[in-house]
Amino acid sequence: MNSSFLYHAWGLYTLECTREEYKGNTIILHVQTKERIKTCPNCGKRNFVKNGYRFRDFVGLPIGGKKVILHMKVQRYKCKDCNFDQQEHIPFATGSRSYTHRFAKYVVDLLRGMTLQDVSNHLGVSWDTVKDIHSTYLERHYSPPSLEGVENIGIDEFAIRKGHVYKTIVVDLDSGRILYVGDGKGADALMGFWKKLKRKGIRIKHVATDLSAAFIASVMENCPEATLVFDHFHVVKLMNEKLDDIRRKAYSMEKDVNKRKVLKGTRYLLLGNGTDIFDKQYKTRLDNALAMNEPLSKAYYLKEQLREIWMQPMKSMAEDILDDWVKQAEQSKIPQLMKMATTIKAYRRGILSWYDCHISTGKVEGINNKIKVMKRKAYGFRDERYFKLRLYALHDCRITRNVG
Ligand SMILES: [Zn+2]
Structure with missing residues (x-):
């Protein structure tokens, strides 16, 4: 092959091709450096x-859909004067990596729209190589996440595999970036993050978190000046757990088979956002379930009302709505709702402080949903480091159109 082809196609101007080989779907180009080194880089003698x-x-980059291998004769040199010993520099690849820079860039580009497995199949390289290339890229561009200018954060936990391995994440609520991924859940998972904050001297203004006592205590201890904010998403999540508990109890106590069926099929409708149900058939099904069971219907309407707390034009109105909600829940005499009332009362200040800052519930929820999608497809995330890197890049839609 002509050397100028190597240059024009791939920018390899120091190489010459001595032979081409065609094996099945692979083109093997035998290459070597055109000029030999004569001057010792150590002592300067020739x-x-x-x-x-x-x-x-x-x-290398494929040609005409075929895989290309650059089979390179890598020369070793030795200085006769000072004994300095060196292998020639390979300008198109890094260290011991077995692919060219341009190939790596191509893989990263393809991964914006394809899965690891798709790219591996398409280019005829192993899944591990594709992952290694992506890992290196993400490491360079997204790690470690910068904490500079961060003022408002959200803290969340999620299970990687059903109910077992937990991760705790800290999100920058302004940019949507994941700033930290901690192992496990609870206060210990955040220790590394607090250390990092202290080291960088960063002052956090607002922290949005769920109502878990462990997170709250950890925030108050490590960010005493920050305002704790309990947003709509996290409070409703807790309320949904209570509602689901009431539904499950109602189901197990119901003897009528048909009524049991109705209760079983409404979980999704009950927990979803009521204003999103447009389908008449679904609406009827939900109404039937609610008409059948009084505690369930009471809990459902209180869940729907809860949202109102965050929808007022001013804080004072939200205060009234919140207090009224607590009163209704207490008067219901339904244990789960009374417990929720106690929680809301205890965290009243944090719930209402949502009116003093600009934390967007949509952002908190959006990030939660993205992680859910990623988890669902995350068969390939046995590699902890790679999983973390994917989380660090999650805010960047150029990177995360594909997952898995
Ligand atoms: Zn020398």
Whole structure:
């Protein structure tokens, strides 16, 4: 192959091609450096002589849909004067990696719209190589996440596999970036983050979190000046757990088979946002379930009303709505609702402080949903480091159109 092709197609101007080989779907180009080094980089004398060689294979950009391997004769040199020993520099690849820079860039580009497995199949390289390339790229561009200018954060936990391995994440609520991924849940998972904050001297203004006592205590201890904010998303999440508990109890106590069926099929409708149900059939099904069971219907309407707390034009009106909600829940005499009333009362200040800051519930919820989608497709995330890197890049839609 013509050397100027190597230059124009791939920018490889120091190489010459000595032979081409065609094996099935692969083109193997035998290459070597055009010029030999004569001057010793150590002592500057011109006694630098060849001292053996070895062959290395690099995957290059494909030609005509075929895989390309650059089979390179890599020369070793030795200085006759100072004994300095060196292998020639390979300008198109990094360290011991077995692919060219351009190939790596191509893989990263493809991964914006394809899964690891798709890219691996398409380019005829292993899944691990594709992951390694992506990992290196993410490491360079997204890690460690910068904390500069961060003022408002959200803290959340989620289970990676059903109910087992937990991760705690800290999100910058202004940019949507994930700033930290901690192992486990509860206060311990956040220790590394607090240390980082202290080291960088960063002052957090608002912290949005769920109503877990462990997180709250951890925030108050480590960010005493920050205002705790309980947003709509997290409070409703807790309320949904109570509602689901009431539904489950009603289901297990119901003897009528048909009524049991109605209760079983409404979980999704009950927990969803009531104003999003447009389908008449669903609406009827939900109404039937609610008409059947009084505690369930009471809980459902209180859940729907809860949202109103965050929808007022001013804080004072939200205060009235909140107090009225607590009163209704207490008067219901339904244990789960009374418990929720106690929680809301205890965190009243944090709930209402939502009116003093600009934390967007949509952002908190959006990030939660993104993680859910990623988890669902995350068969490939046995690699902890790679999983973390994917989370760090999650805000960037150029990176995360594909997952898995
Ligand atoms: Zn020398």
